[in-house]
Amino acid sequence: MTEEIKNEQSAAEETPAQANGTATEQPVAEAAPEQQAPPVNPNMKWYIIHSYSGFERKVKESLESRVQAFGLQDKIGRVVIPTEPVTEIRNGKKYTIERAFLPGYVLVEMDLNDDVWHVVKATPRVTGFLGTGQHPSPLSEDEVNQIVYRVNVGKDKPKLRVKFEKNETVRITEGPFQTFTGVIDEVNDDKEEVTVMVTIFGRSTPVKLEFGQVEKIVA
Numbered sequence: 001m002t003e004e005i006k007n008e009q010s011a012a013e014e015t016p017a018q019a020n021g022t023a024t025e026q027p028v029a030e031a032a033p034e035q036q037a038p039p040v041n042p043n044m045k046w047y048i049i050h051s052y053s054g055f056e057r058k059v060k061e062s063l064e065s066r067v068q069a070f071g072l073q074d075k076i077g078r079v080v081i082p083t084e085p086v087t088e089i090r091n092g093k094k095y096t097i098e099r100a101f102l103p104g105y106v107l108v109e110m111d112l113n114d115d116v117w118h119v120v121k122a123t124p125r126v127t128g129f130l131g132t133g134q135h136p137s138p139l140s141e142d143e144v145n146q147i148v149y150r151v152n153v154g155k156d157k158p159k160l161r162v163k164f165e166k167n168e169t170v171r172i173t174e175g176p177f178q179t180f181t182g183v184i185d186e187v188n189d190d191k192e193e194v195t196v197m198v199t200i201f202g203r204s205t206p207v208k209l210e211f212g213q214v215e216k217i218v219a
Helices: 002-035 056-070 114-121 141-148
Strands: 045-051 076-080 083-090 093-100 105-110 126-129 169-172 181-188 193-200 203-210 214-216
Touching: 045 056, 045 141, 056 076, 056 105, 056 114, 076 114, 105 114, 114 126, 169 193
Parallel strands: none
Antiparallel strands: 045 105, 045 126, 076 105, 083 093, 169 181, 169 214, 181 193, 193 203
16 A cells, blocks of 8 residues: 555656646647648738838838737738849858848738728838828739749849940849839949839839849830
C-alpha cells in the first residue's frame, strides 16, 4: 500500500510539470489555424492608396496591424509595396537590393465598404485613395497583371551606352511599365540611370530606369 501511495504522489507531482509543458507549447497549437489559407473572398479587388514617400513600409505595417485589431481579415487581404530587384556595384562588389518602383503608392487587396474605407483612410501616413471621395477606383485586370503579378526580366543584361538628356521623351522597353512613354527628369551617367516622369493612375510619377530599359523616340 505504501508503494502505491508513493506512485500516486509521484504521478500527482508530475502533473504541474506536464501542465507547464503544455502551456509552453500552447502558442504553437494556437498558431496552427493561422497557417491555413483564409477563405477566398471573391469580392476583393486591388486598390491604390497614397502615402508619404519613404513611409510605404510604415503604412504597410500599420495597416496590417489595424486589420488584426479591427478583425477585418475577411475584408482586407494582401498589402503590397511594389518593388523590383536592382543590382548595384559598391566597392567593386555586386549587390542586389529591393527598391520601390512606385514611391508613395501602396497596393491593398480589399472588399471595400464604408467601414473598410474609414479604417484604411485613418491609417497613419495615408494621404488618400486613387479615385474620388469614398469611391476609389480598383485596378483593372491589365494593371493588376502588370504591377501586382509582373515578371522580373533582364536583371544583368549589358547596359546600353546612349546619351540621354533632361526633358527628352523616351519609351520604356522593359519591366512593369513596358511600352509606357515619359519625359526624362534626371540623368545619372555614373549609374547609367534615368528618372522618367510617367503618368500612372492619372498622376505623374517618377520611375528610375537603367539606360537599357528605355529608348529614344525618334520624331
